[in-house]
Amino acid sequence: MRPFTKHTGLAAPLDLANVDTDMIIPKQFLKSIKRTGFGKNLFDELRYEDEGKPDQECDGRPIREEFILNQPRYQGASVLLARQNFGCGSSREHAPWALDDYGFRAIIAPSFADIFYNNCFKNGLLPIVLASEEVDQLFAEVTAKKGAEVIVDLEAQTVTSPSGEVFEFLVDTFRKHCLLNGLDDIGLTLQNEDSIRRFEEKRMANAPWLFLSRGE
Amino acid sequence: MSAKTLYDKLWDSHLVQQRDDGSALIYIDLQLLHEVTSPQAFEGLRLAGRKPWRVSSSLATPDHNVPTTQKERVDGVNGIEDPVSKIQVTTLDDNCQEFGITEFNMKDVRQGIVHVVGPEQGATLPGMTVVCGDSHTSTHGAFGALAHGIGTSEVEHVLATQCLVQKKSRNMLVRVDGELSPWVSAKDVVLAIIGAIGTAGGTGYAIEFGGTGIQSLSMEGRMTVCNMAIEAGARVGLIAVDDTTIEYVKGRPYAPKGGHWDMAVEAWKNLVSDKDAQFDEVVVIKAEDIKPQVTWGTSPEMVIAIDEPIPRPEDQKDPVKKEGYARAWKYMGLEGKTMLSDVVLDRVFIGSCTNSRIEDLRIAADVVKGRKVAPTLKQAIVVPGSGLVKAQAEKEGLHEIFEAAGLEWREPGCSMCLAMNADKLGAGEHCASTSNRNFEGRQGFGGRTHLVSPAMAAAAAIAGHFVDVNEFVKH
Numbered sequence: 001m002r003p004f005t006k007h008t009g010l011a012a013p014l015d016l017a018n019v020d021t022d023m024i025i026p027k028q029f030l031k032s033i034k035r036t037g038f039g040k041n042l043f044d045e046l047r048y049e050d051e052g053k054p055d056q057e058c059d060g061r062p063i064r065e066e067f068i069l070n071q072p073r074y075q076g077a078s079v080l081l082a083r084q085n086f087g088c089g090s091s092r093e094h095a096p097w098a099l100d101d102y103g104f105r106a107i108i109a110p111s112f113a114d115i116f117y118n119n120c121f122k123n124g125l126l127p128i129v130l131a132s133e134e135v136d137q138l139f140a141e142v143t144a145k146k147g148a149e150v151i152v153d154l155e156a157q158t159v160t161s162p163s164g165e166v167f168e169f170l171v172d173t174f175r176k177h178c179l180l181n182g183l184d185d186i187g188l189t190l191q192n193e194d195s196i197r198r199f200e201e202k203r204m205a206n207a208p209w210l211f212l213s214r215g216e
Numbered sequence: 217m218s219a220k221t222l223y224d225k226l227w228d229s230h231l232v233q234q235r236d237d238g239s240a241l242i243y244i245d246l247q248l249l250h251e252v253t254s255p256q257a258f259e260g261l262r263l264a265g266r267k268p269w270r271v272s273s274s275l276a277t278p279d280h281n282v283p284t285t286q287k288e289r290v291d292g293v294n295g296i297e298d299p300v301s302k303i304q305v306t307t308l309d310d311n312c313q314e315f316g317i318t319e320f321n322m323k324d325v326r327q328g329i330v331h332v333v334g335p336e337q338g339a340t341l342p343g344m345t346v347v348c349g350d351s352h353t354s355t356h357g358a359f360g361a362l363a364h365g366i367g368t369s370e371v372e373h374v375l376a377t378q379c380l381v382q383k384k385s386r387n388m389l390v391r392v393d394g395e396l397s398p399w400v401s402a403k404d405v406v407l408a409i410i411g412a413i414g415t416a417g418g419t420g421y422a423i424e425f426g427g428t429g430i431q432s433l434s435m436e437g438r439m440t441v442c443n444m445a446i447e448a449g450a451r452v453g454l455i456a457v458d459d460t461t462i463e464y465v466k467g468r469p470y471a472p473k474g475g476h477w478d479m480a481v482e483a484w485k486n487l488v489s490d491k492d493a494q495f496d497e498v499v500v501i502k503a504e505d506i507k508p509q510v511t512w513g514t515s516p517e518m519v520i521a522i523d524e525p526i527p528r529p530e531d532q533k534d535p536v537k538k539e540g541y542a543r544a545w546k547y548m549g550l551e552g553k554t555m556l557s558d559v560v561l562d563r564v565f566i567g568s569c570t571n572s573r574i575e576d577l578r579i580a581a582d583v584v585k586g587r588k589v590a591p592t593l594k595q596a597i598v599v600p601g602s603g604l605v606k607a608q609a610e611k612e613g614l615h616e617i618f619e620a621a622g623l624e625w626r627e628p629g630c631s632m633c634l635a636m637n638a639d640k641l642g643a644g645e646h647c648a649s650t651s652n653r654n655f656e657g658r659q660g661f662g663g664r665t666h667l668v669s670p671a672m673a674a675a676a677a678i679a680g681h682f683v684d685v686n687e688f689v690k691h
Binding site: 016017018020022023026027028030031032033034035045051054055083084085088089090091092093096111113114115118119122123172173174175185186189190192195196199200203206207208209210211212213214 | 232233235236237238239241243245252253255256259264266269270272275280281298300301303304307318341343344349350351353365366367368369370372373376377378379381383415416419420446447449450451470472476477479480483515536539540543634635636643653655656657658661662
């Protein structure tokens with residue numbers, strides 16, 4: 001996994017509450033068996049006028065000009081400002097894959113849905129929870145000034161607004177450690193192989209019916 | 217020992233390792249797999265040269281993009297017309313074969329929606345931890361099991377390590393007290409709960425559903441309630457084990473037998489919250505107050521009773537809510553309408569992991585029996601949750617009732633719930649749907665979904681618009 005340490009980038013404000021993962025990446029693109037290539041269909045129904053199809057070139061498609069990611073001033077954005085309950089609904093990891101593939105490195109919102117929040121960390125994407133007033137201020141600053149950049153520092157656990165105001169955020173130490181060092185969970189978990197085996201033996205003794213083969 | 221909630225007990229009995237920062241490794245007893253969220257996980261295993269930790273803990277079946285017409289189903293996977301869907305289903309078949317995982321493929325009568333198949337086979341058992349790369353895995357909590365929806369990286373993690381890295385959630389109790397009114401179903405109960413606490417109301421919580429209004433439900437009904445815990449933001453929904461649970465599990469193919477059965481039942485009896493257990497949040501709803509529910513907007517929390525007027529954006533005080541309502545009104549094409557009975561329906565969908573079990577189909581058949589679908593309707597489809605549900609329904613003659621009334625009888629799968637196959641809404645079309653999500657575009661580009669119970673969907677199919685099923689059946 002790509003590590004996340006400190007990132008400075010253009011912020012795009014998506015002023016919509018309860019953005020669900022169907023909205024982030026519609027179902028027709030979930031038929032892919034790959035992890036990459038979802039960026040061109042990120043927010044497909046908000047971005048384009050027509051119905052998107054898998055494996056389609058998106059260059060000639062009619063766009064919804066008012067949508068933030070279609071506005072010239074937000075081209076190249078790598079920090080997404082969002083509203084409450086971002087990423088609700090389906091567990092599809094295709095949502096963080098699409099955000100990552102498009103070029104986003106961090107998402108800032110007052111709250112996230114649980115599964116989406118989890119999925120982000122597995123993909124080097126940092127979801128940041130700030131207080132509503134802080135998110136409001138970031139929205140205001142980013143909208144007021146073209147090219148406004150936000151600094152995200154994971155080590156220090158801070159977000160610096162375009163005007164220089166610093167907001168602190170919380171993150172679990174284990175997740176932070178993994179993200180800072182680009183570590184995958186599986187290898188780390190397997191370092192505890194003995195504990196897992198011991199637990200499994202105990203469980204097998206207490207609940208042997210859970211360990212029968214499917215016996216086809 | 218201090219008193220524990222059911223969630224605390226399940227958590228503690230699966231805790232492999234607690235970390236200082238609050239995260240933990242928990243052991244997973246069962247992983248359900250389907251074609252959409254597993255290919256990248258298997259690919260990850262292959263790239264790292266890893267093998268599944270314990271293959272007998274997994275069970276797979278394709279469901280999300282399988283076609284539901286006879287024509288496309290007779291040849292199994294080879295009959296799928298959409299080449300991209302076909303690759304995905306074939307990939308699941310290949311992966312299960314390569315790694316030695318039991319799969320009910322498209323030609324197997326046991327194939328169906330994972331959340332219908334697991335319980336039906338007795339693969340889902342009380343006291344288990346269950347995961348699946350699907351948010352509606354909360355369904356299995358109806359059995360007093362700790363069931364999470366997870367992402368694909370976590371699917372791979374569980375395959376490789378038999379564990380999941382989790383942070384313990386807080387405890388919420390949603391108690392439904394009293395007795396439900398006639399024709400008010402589990403779906404109405406859970407929609408009313410989501411309406412009360414909101415789509416993010418359960419975020420960070422494991423919700424235990426309790427009270428007489430929940431205890432009186434069948435296992436099918438309990439699964440419907442837990443299924444939609446995620447629509448209230450909670451990854452986990454739970455219901456305590458009682459005789460109804462144990463009766464349902466008994467005799468199922470993968471349920472414990474003989475001495476194991478007695479031992480299991482003894483252990484399962486403890487799967488209830490202790491009397492003095494403390495919940496971080498308690499919500500109480502009166503069963504008598506719940507009427508048949510219909511969603512009007514683009515989030516499951518945008519829900520009202522059938523006899524209530526549609527809430528208007530201009531009446532909302534909170535600016536975020538006002539804007540959300542305005543957007544939903546526009547998307548749903550509600551201008552000029554006062555009641556949901558004013559909406560002319562284009563399609564009706566009875567199915568999904570929420571409402572495609574035998575009890576759901578029996579209720580819907582009961583409502584449409586001897587009647588005809590409205591001529592204004594373009595289509596009404598009934599999609600059973602599994603091959604075995606389909607067989608049971610046919611044994612009872614339900615398919616004949618549906619077909620005589622003008623509803624199409626289909627093959628099992630997720631179908632129009634998320635429209636990854638050919639079953640979908642056209643732009644602007646209104647659908648009465650027994651599924652779980654009314655998000656923009658969920659059932660098809662520009663489609664307009666109204667979530668309801670099977671009885672309400674069936675009554676709407678006949679009337680051509682929403683009606684109170686309780687009134688409808690009197691005529």
